[in-house]
Ligand code: FES
């Protein structure tokens with residue numbers, strides 16, 4: 001059975017500022033990585049199996065889109081620039097930076113929420129596991 | 135022979151705001167990735183061969199230190215937290231994020247300024263190469 005958790009209880013449990021927490025959850029709901037159930041028995045739950053949600057999806061949804069490199073096409077400025085039509089391919093700096101960004105994404109794309117949960121369960125301190133399961 | 139370039143001419147050439155440009159150069163000088171020569175024949179130059187400077191060194195020097203993941207140890211908050219002594223290893227989320235960050239760095243650490251220059255020369259549009267060499 002799918003268990004859902006009231007949003008305020010989760011924020012309280014984790015000692016997170018409720019406004020920060022609800023903004024983050026709102027983003028995840030919009031991206032359909034979290035589902036929000038209304039009503040008395042309502043709360044938040046995963047809309048699909050944890051195996052089908054990657055850490056990358058979550059991180060990209062939560063982060064502002066500032067992380068990845070953007071080329072400002074400086075090469076097209078200055079007195080020696082050629083006509084714009086000659087700059088079809090991305091510049092070399094951008095190509096390298098995009099490669100680095102792609103490697104970063106690759107690591108997070110191959111780990112699912114389910115992998116992460118499992119690794120937490122395997123590594124967490126025993127007293128926490130007991131308390132959480134109680 | 136090492137050629138040095140007056141800083142203001144470089145900013146002008148690239149159509150970069152002089153204040154932005156000199157801030158960036160100042161950081162690179164402090165990190166000893168660029169050397170500044172005083173006086174009439176002064177300007178900026180590399181303090182060592184371009185083969186010995188990686189793109190990673192440059193990017194880390196220019197960027198504010200905001201890029202890499204920092205664990206806020208949320209796991210140690212909340213009613214089910216164990217004593218601090220039980221959290222010796224980094225948490226699982228941090229471990230994964232650090233892995234991704236390390237892959238990003240790996241790409242930029244294996245490319246030197248000399249590689250980058252070569253790839254620019256190999257790929258730049260012909261009219262620019264001619265104008266720059268003239
Ligand atoms: S032209 Fe400068 S990063 Fe692309």
Ligand code: FES
Nearest residue numbers: 205207208209225
């Ligand atoms: S405890 Fe949350 S990222 Fe480490």
